[in-house]
Amino acid sequence: xxxxxxxxxxxxxxxxxxxxxxxxxxxxxxxxxxxxxxxxxxxxxxxxxxxxxxxxxxxxxxxxxxxxxxxxxxxxxxxxxxxxxxxxxxxxxxxxxxxxxxxxxxxxxxxxxxxxxxxxxxxxxxxxxxxxxxxxxxxxxxxxxxxxxxxxxxxxxxxxxxxxxxxxxxxxxxxxxxxxxxxxxxxxxxxxxxxxxxxxxxxxxxxxxxxxxxxxxxxxxxxxxxxxxxxxxxx
Numbered sequence: 721x722x723x724x725x726x727x728x729x730x731x732x733x734x735x736x737x738x739x740x741x742x743x744x745x746x747x748x749x750x751x752x753x754x755x756x757x758x759x760x761x762x763x764x765x766x767x768x769x770x771x772x773x774x775x776x777x778x779x780x781x782x783x784x785x786x787x788x789x790x791x792x793x794x795x796x797x798x799x800x801x802x803x804x805x806x807x808x809x810x811x812x813x814x815x816x817x818x819x820x821x822x823x824x825x826x827x828x829x830x831x832x833x834x835x836x837x838x839x840x841x842x843x844x845x846x847x848x849x850x851x852x853x854x855x856x857x858x859x860x861x862x863x864x865x866x867x868x869x870x871x872x873x874x875x876x877x878x879x880x881x882x883x884x885x886x887x888x889x890x891x892x893x894x895x896x897x898x899x900x901x902x903x904x905x906x907x908x909x910x911x912x913x914x915x916x917x918x919x920x921x922x923x924x925x926x927x928x929x930x931x932x933x934x935x936x937x938x939x940x941x942x943x944x945x946x947x948x949x950x951x952x953x954x955x
Contacts, residue, residue, distance in 0.1 A: 729885055731835045731893060732858075732897075751801075776899045777872050780798055781798045802840075817938055821857065827947075830947050835859060840863055860884060863877070873901040890911060894946055895909070919938045
């Protein structure tokens with residue numbers, strides 16, 4: 721990789737990539753759909769949850785908007801999802817993916833800025849960061865609301881991070897996530913490194929089909945991949 725593609729910004733997904741999921745997101749989706757009459761054992765439930773699994777990584781509201789027939793029901797389901805996810809955090813807490821905190825620290829110490837991004841709402845993103853105590857661990861936090869409302873697979877969140885952190889060239893960006901949507905957004909944004917990880921929703925074949933430049937066992941392997949191409953961040 722030449723000098724024009726040295727990495728100065730790493731855009732890292734949350735659930736399934738840097739935060740252990742443990743099925744919490746999918747259970748919150750199921751609870752939210754149940755509030756709209758979409759319950760286990762029905763054909764519509766099976767179709768809906770298949771869409772949820774396929775679309776993991778995207779804006780939660782966008783997923784509900786695809787599944788439910790009108791905007792009010794989609795927004796109500798999204799609100800229920802947030803309450804269910806928050807309640808799960810209260811019950812069982814959150815844990816980082818093993819090695820995630822060390823990986824972020826290594827990147828930061830080497831001059832690579834870290835942006836954490838998610839398909840969660842701003843309020844749920846805040847709850848996650850509060851619970852983990854990560855307010856000082858990242859240079860920037862981005863959710864769909866921060867990028868005009870469009871989440872992944874669009875490139876908007878990554879490009880918003882690039883603008884806010886004044887990245888000189890999109891080739892200086894690395895993206896890391898566990899879903900095809902993460903990979904697609906990174907490719908569309910022009911990032912030089914778009915790494916899939918196997919700790920979350922989608923498997924190696926799905927990540928490679930989406931165009932991942934690398935597939936890692938976990939985020940813990942990201943610093944080794946990136947640091948040879950890193951340059952100090954401007955101050």
